[in-house]
Amino acid sequence: MIPVSEPRLDGKELEYVKDCVKSNWISSVGEYVTRFEKMFARFCGTSYALATCNGTTALHLAMVSLGIGEGDEVIIPDLTFVASANAITYCGARPVFVDVDPTTWTIDPSKIEQKISKRTKAIMVVHLYGHPCDMDKIMRIARKYRLKVIEDAAEAHGAEYKGKRVGGIGDIGAFSFYGNKIITTGEGGMVTTNKRYLYEKMRLLRDHAMSKKKRYWHTMVGYNYRMTNLQAAIGVAQMEQIDKFIEIKRRNAELYNTLLKDVKGITLPAEAKGCKHVYWMYSILIEKDFGISRDRVIAKLKEHGIDTRPFFHPVHRLPMYRDNGSYPVSDNLSCKGINLPSATTLGRAEIKRICKVIKKISRA
């Protein structure tokens, strides 16, 4: 089976993990954690980066440090992984959904203002599947209404908007290093920011909010959201290869685009002007004139040993977030979208085979 994604651990991952074991530094104190954080901040072009135990805790830490709480509202795109909405709910706040753009599949800035109320405190944008959001328009709205901006960049390490890497454009960026992400630490996350006070607050909250001056003295309810030195050791080895990984993803996307561009009934992923897409997941839409439904395509590809994923369900359709608003673009994309195999281990011959099968089933 050709997987949708898989970790690639053929750098110095094992050497660095062995180093942790041999030196006995396997918990969250250790030099790899700070090394990983420094490398990641440099990569994103931010002043600070702070490692966490996964991407969801990174988002939650961002929310809490921005003072999001009971009764507040946070705007998010309707098409995203559920963790974006959950991080808001954990704070007692309410996610307010906005439809997405039909071309980039990310939050539609022209539909944000109508969802802003007196309770709105922030906008959480999601750089979906590796494509950056339209940040200029979003930042303009945020400034006008004095809202904070959180970038959920869990799927978009290294994506660029007008030459700026994501994670450093809004107030806080949040990343995931789950096994299927652009780089991985098994489980893991990172928050990035240029604001010292936010970094200090997140660092405090990550470690039970324990006073630096007085041990076991806590003035806030904090969390244990720390990353281990073992995870960070893998992270450092992955950072040494991140540029190569992104290059491979972009090259693979180019080949997919070339091979699929003339297939009737397939919409290819767009790369908006001024944006660098990192194709965490190379994704296509199966339109009506393809001949068979999206779900049949997924089943057929599986029969041929090719694993895929359907797009996320619109969050407003999930039982705990159900709302009666109208999100036609998100609904439409969610029914048509497929993530094709996108691992950095994927070879050109495999991509050619996948595209050949897609063409064959469209004629079936």
Ligand SMILES: Cc1ncc(COP(=O)(O)O)c(C=O)c1O
């Ligand atoms: C958009 C988005 N946000 C948040 C997360 C949460 O990250 P994690 O699985 O590391 O908690 C993910 C990934 O799984 C994601 O895709």
